[in-house]
Amino acid sequence: MxxxxxxxxxxxxxxxxxxxxxxxxxxxxxxxxxxxxxxxxxxxxxxxxxxxxxxxxxxxxxxxxxxxxxxxxxxxxxxxxxxxxxxxxxxxxxxxxxxxxxxxxxxxxxxxxxxxxxxxxxxxxxxxxxxxxxxxxxxxxxxxxxxxxxxxxxxxxxxxxxxxxxxxxxxIMWNPQRIPQQRGPGRTAGSGLFEVRDLRRERVERALERPFRDWRIFLDDAQLGAVRRRYSGPARITGPAGTGKTVLALHRLAYLARRTTGKLLFTTHLRNLPLIAAEQFRSLAPHLVQRIEFTHLHAWARDFLDQRGRAADVDEQQVEQAFEAVWQRAELTAPLRAFRASRSYWKDEIDRVIKGRGISALDTYRTVPRKGRGRPLPSELRAHVWQFYCEYERELSERGAFDHNDVLMRALSELDRRPLPRQYAAVVVDEVQDLTLIGLRLVHAISGDGPDQLLLVGDGQQQVYPGGWRLSEAGISLQGRGEVLRRNYRNRSAIVQHAGELDAINRFDDLDGGPTIALRSALPVLRGGHVVRWEGEDQEAALIAALRELDDDTDTAVLTRTNGAAQHWDRVLREAGFTVRSLDRWNGRTSGPIHVGTVHRAKGTEFRAVFLPDERPQSHGHRDELEAADRHRLVARTRARDHLWIATLSR
Known part of the structure; x- marks a missing residue:
């Protein structure tokens, strides 16, 4: 032989x-x-x-x-x-x-x-x-x-x-006209036994049996067209969960890197997503990875200010103490508590509305839209909120402390004073709906308006932070540039249908009046899927039993709404003998442990099986809280590809 x-x-x-x-x-x-x-x-x-x-x-x-x-x-x-x-x-x-x-x-x-x-x-x-x-x-x-x-x-x-x-x-040594076209098993020429839709599902099903590498090699026609398209200015990619927005963005980064010189930037509001994206890009184009800077926006701003000699590190403990010192002043907070007793609501009002929008005067705050914040604030109450904000700023100043918005605003001011000596060849912003307006203005200042220089990727239904804005408020005009993706390649049809039943209202006007696609209108490619609704009193025993019933518990996640709940389930699973890894420290590499973390940390990830334990509701029935809860649930449920387990505690 x-x-x-x-x-x-x-x-x-x-x-x-x-x-x-x-x-x-x-x-x-x-x-x-x-x-x-x-x-x-x-x-x-x-x-x-x-x-x-x-x-x-x-x-x-x-x-x-x-x-x-x-x-x-x-x-x-x-x-x-x-x-x-x-x-x-x-x-x-x-x-x-x-x-x-x-x-x-x-x-x-x-x-x-x-x-x-x-x-x-x-x-x-x-x-x-x-x-x-x-x-x-x-x-x-x-x-x-x-x-x-x-x-x-x-x-x-x-x-x-x-x-x-x-x-x-x-x-050389072969003739393309003489070699017969190879056929897949069980298929004959002209048999007419397969519908086009069935063939699409069949090939995607086969591809999913193989690792992530197949998604490096193959995209659908709409996705590949977006990768190669030339945009005359800022552009966006949007679409429901699971439609491949981030994968498309990574392919486009590789495409542009091969046709430009200099660095490119991938950034987002989320801390762990750049680590996951960098790992995926390393699998996609390892020889180009040194050309791409993967970092979350606050880290970029902090490093930029360090380079300019204007260091602005955030001490989370000092920031919390400053806010708490003001919150405990009853005479100052009584009008706020009477309107809404939630401490976190007013913290978000400062972080996402006043400072998140870069508002510097009460007159501006009196008239600013507060999209996604629930009941309108009367003008006289806004004056009380402004006084509360000013006292918070004074507390920060006395401590010599900066919060995250301060870092972004200082970076934007420094860029206005002295722009980057060499502009990035391209900037991609993932999960753009979770940025504050000041964050959006910063990425716009970093990228500029040149051809192919700014790509915004996001989906308003997956917004996990409060507030909202319009792109035009950041000086960004899309003029129809961009793509709306519709085919869901991540979740099996049963999971898409179940998650699509949530009324996850979009408070993020990313298209400035353009079309948006809700998850219920997505086109799932993968058939099947398994959704389990459990109800009872002992959810710890039920969840552990369900985990043990899985054929393979690798690529599995337990997702929670709060950090406290994530810590609780981390302890419960370890005591039950499972190997556990926190999503806070995960970079996206395939691993055996069961992942545990919050929905916020799960953005940009996917798992074969996802378990969603019940948590005591923090909502008091306010419209904005209910809307946010539905968006959180949608994000959590659409992390699952094949199997979704949802618990409801008997009250």
């Missing part, structure tokens, strides 16, 4: 030698291309640049399509300029546009640039910038080793697509 295999390889090598004989190629080029031709037996389809060995510096000498993806090959005696290597990649990526398989439209993540040097090359090797440099003696590194990205039928389809898109690339 081994002898037959080597005999066939030698025959293929000789046939390739004969096919390439008329090409005036250097001898080491001949050896490399013959090796590529031999690898056809291993599922590789090589295409040679017609101009070789006089290939333009910014074009590939060859392109290979195989199980490990698409290799953009530059055969070079010396290290090429990074601009040429990038241009060769982008040229090939543009040819890939429109390639489609059963799993969806092919993305650039399937391709990588490889520079091959002669065997005696003594220069730099390994990953260099955005390409991999190897010698001809190391070809196994890219042809035999590494992650398998494509199935045989997908390889053939992509190779045929490239061969049909340009006369510059010609197949």
């Amino acid at each position: 081994t002898g037959t295999f080597h005999h066939r390889q030698e025959r293929l090598r000789r046939e390739a030698e004969a096919e390439l004989r008329d090409r005036l190629l250097p001898s080491w080029h001949h050896r490399v291309l013959q090796r590529f031709a031999v690898e056809h037996d291993s599922g590789w389809y090589p295409l040679l640049n017609q101009f070789a060995p006089h290939t333009p510096a910014n074009r590939p000498d060859a392109v290979l399509v195989g199980p490990q993806g698409v290799l953009v090959v530059l055969l070079r005696d010396a290290e090429p300029d990074w601009e040429d290597a990038r241009a060769a990649f982008v040229w090939t990526a543009e040819l890939l546009a429109g390639a489609s398989t059963e799993a969806g439209a092919v993305t650039e993540a399937v391709a990588r640039a490889v520079v091959v040097h002669p065997a005696d090359h003594r220069g730099r090797k390994g990953h260099s910038g955005e390409h991999l440099a190897i010698t001809e003696a190391e070809l196994d590194r890219v042809l035999r080793h590494g992650e398998r990205l494509l199935e045989p039928a997908e390889v053939l389809g992509i190779a045929r697509h490239l061969a049909s898109r340009t006369f510059d690339l010609s197949p």
Whole structure:
């Protein structure tokens, strides 16, 4: 068997030698291309640049399509300029546009640039910038080793697509017209047994059996169009939970990184989401990860002020003490307590309305809209609130303390005084609906209004912080630029239907009057799913029993509304013998422990199974509290892909 295999390889090598004989190629080029031709037996389809060995510096000498993806090959005696290597990649990526398989439209993540040097090359090797440099003696590194990205039928389809898109690339040792199209198991040509919708579901179901890597390689047509589209100014991506907004944004960052110079920024209001996004991006485009800055907005502002010599660190304990000192002054807070007794309500009024909007005068506060804050505040009561706010500011000043809004406002003021010396090539803001208005103004000041420089990603139904605003209040005009995603790829249909029953009112006018899509109008791709409604008195025993009934408890989360409840369930599960990990310290990597954390920390995540224990309600029936509770429930329920367990304690 081994002898037959080597005999066939030698025959293929000789046939390739004969096919390439008329090409005036250097001898080491001949050896490399013959090796590529031999690898056809291993599922590789090589295409040679017609101009070789006089290939333009910014074009590939060859392109290979195989199980490990698409290799953009530059055969070079010396290290090429990074601009040429990038241009060769982008040229090939543009040819890939429109390639489609059963799993969806092919993305650039399937391709990588490889520079091959002669065997005696003594220069730099390994990953260099955005390409991999190897010698001809190391070809196994890219042809035999590494992650398998494509199935045989997908390889053939992509190779045929490239061969049909340009006369510059010609197949070596294979004829795209003679190779029969491979079919999936159980399918015959022209059988008519499968509806298009069933085929879409079938291929997504198959893809979900494989890890996240498949979502690096395949998007649907609408998503891929948004990745590649050129926007003349700020743009947005919106859509219900599970429609792939963040994945699309990461693909767009990679797309723009390959076509620009300088740093790009991914930011959000949430502390742990940048860690998760960075891990996903590392899986998507590892050679580009150094180009992207992943950080939450408060950390960006703090670091920026440090660099400018205007340090403004937040001492949470000092901030809480300052607020509490004012809250305990009965003569000052009596009118506020009479209207609404909740301490957190008035803390939010300062954080999300007064300081969150950058209001600096009582006259402005008297007339400002308070979207999503419940009952209107009479003008005379707003004067009392303003006095309360001024006393809070005095307490902060006496302590030499800053709160988070102070940091954002100082950063915005510093940017107005002296803009960034070098602008980011692009800025992506995820979960934009949870920013304050001052935060939105800050990201706008960071990005500017240039083409492709600012992308806002969000969904008003998933807003977990109070308040609301319009983009126009931050000076941002979309003018129709952006996408509304409708297909839900995360949650099975039973979970989408169950979560869609919640009346999660959108208080975030992200489109300034444009269309929005509620979760109940989303189009779930995945069928099935399991929703369990439990009601009783001993939910600890019930939840533990339900966890033990799972076939596999990896990729499982227990989500709560409050930090105190999360700490309680962390302790309960550990005492029951489960391995537990807090969402506060999770970066998105696959792991065995059961994750426990608040709904706030679960933003941007998904799990096979989600458990939602009941908590004593904190609502007193106020409209804004009820609306916020429904939005929290929607976020929590849509973290589950296959299995959702919801508890209700008997009262």
